[in-house]
Amino acid sequence: MEEPTAELIRTQLRRLRTSAGLSQEEFGKLVHYSASMVSAIELGQRPLERQFLGRADDVLKTGDLLLALLTIAERDGQSSWFKPWLEAERNARQLRYYNPTLVPGLLQTAAYARRVFRFDDLRPEGEVERQAQNRLERQAILNGDEAPQVVAVIDEGVLPHRDPIMREQLAHLLKMTELPNVHILIIPTKAGLHVGLSGPLALAMGGNGGWVGHLENQLGGAVVDGQDDLATLLARWESIRNEALPRQQSIDLMKEVESRHGPQ
Known part of the structure; x- marks a missing residue:
C-alpha cells in the first residue's frame, strides 16, 4: 500500500473520531478493538485492516469512506507489472x-x-x-x-x-x-x-x-x-x-x- 494514501486514511480516521467526541478507548469499545490497537493503527504502527475500517465506517457513519479509501490504496499498491x-x-x-x-x-x-x-x-x-x-x-x-x-x-x-x-x-x-x-x-x-x-x-x-x-x-x-x-x-x-x-x-x-x- 502506498504510504501517502495510507496516511490519508489514518488522518481521516483520527479526524472523524475526534469530531465524534470519542476517545480512543471509547471508540475501541464501539468497534470491538482495544484502545492500544486503535492507537497503533492511527499511528501507523499496525497495518490498516478491512474489518476494522468497516466497523469504523459504521460507528462514525461515514458512508463507507474509509473502506473506499482503502480500496484505492490497495489498487495503488498493486505491483507495477500487474x-x-x-x-x-x-x-x-x-x-x-x-x-x-x-x-x-x-x-x-x-x-x-x-x-x-x-x-x-x-x-x-x-x-x-x-x-x-x-x-x-x-x-x-x-x-x-x-x-x-x-x-x-x-x-x-x-x-x-x-x-x-x-x-x-x-x-x-x-x-x-x-x-x-x-x-x-x-x-x-x-x-x-x-x-x-x-x-x-x-x-x-x-x-x-x-x-x-x-x-x-x-x-x-x-x-x-x-x-x-x-x-x-x-x-x-x-x-x-x-x-x-x-x-x-x-x-x-x-x-x-x-x-x-x-x-x-
Whole structure:
C-alpha cells in the first residue's frame, strides 16, 4: 500500500473520531478493538485492516469512506507489472484465461486465493489477506449490465478433490457456470500433452476490438501487446480451447468430480 494514501486514511480516521467526541478507548469499545490497537493503527504502527475500517465506517457513519479509501490504496499498491493488465481486465468486453495448474483468479474463492498466496511462505499474513481481498474485488466485473464474456479453460487435474477448501472451490466453479457470460471448459486428463502445458496465459479484448495478453512467471508477469506476439497467443489459445470439452460436457464432468469427492 502506498504510504501517502495510507496516511490519508489514518488522518481521516483520527479526524472523524475526534469530531465524534470519542476517545480512543471509547471508540475501541464501539468497534470491538482495544484502545492500544486503535492507537497503533492511527499511528501507523499496525497495518490498516478491512474489518476494522468497516466497523469504523459504521460507528462514525461515514458512508463507507474509509473502506473506499482503502480500496484505492490497495489498487495503488498493486505491483507495477500487474497494473496494465488490471486496466485491460476492467475494460474488457471478452476475457480468456488458461492456467495448467490453478483455477484462474477471477474464479477463485477467498480460501483458495489465500492458499495460493501462501505458496510464498515469506509473505506476511496481512499481505496474504490484502492480496486475497484484491482478487475478490476484481471479480465484481463478472456481474452487471456490461459484464464481459469470460471463457476459462481448466485442466481436469486442477479440479479440487477431497480437501474442504478445494471442495468449496469446485462448488463455486459450478455456481459460476450459472452466469450466462461465464463459460468454464475442462480439458479431460485423457487429452494428454498439449500446448497449454507450457504455461498460463490470459487475453482481454477491449471495446475497440483489439486484444491484450498477459503472461505470468515466477518473478511477476508481462503484458503482451505486440502484433506478432498476440497472434501467437491467440493461436495457442485456440489450440488449448480445442482440447477442452464443450460447455455442458465440462459442467457434467465437474459435477462427476464433485460427486466422487464429496463429503465422506
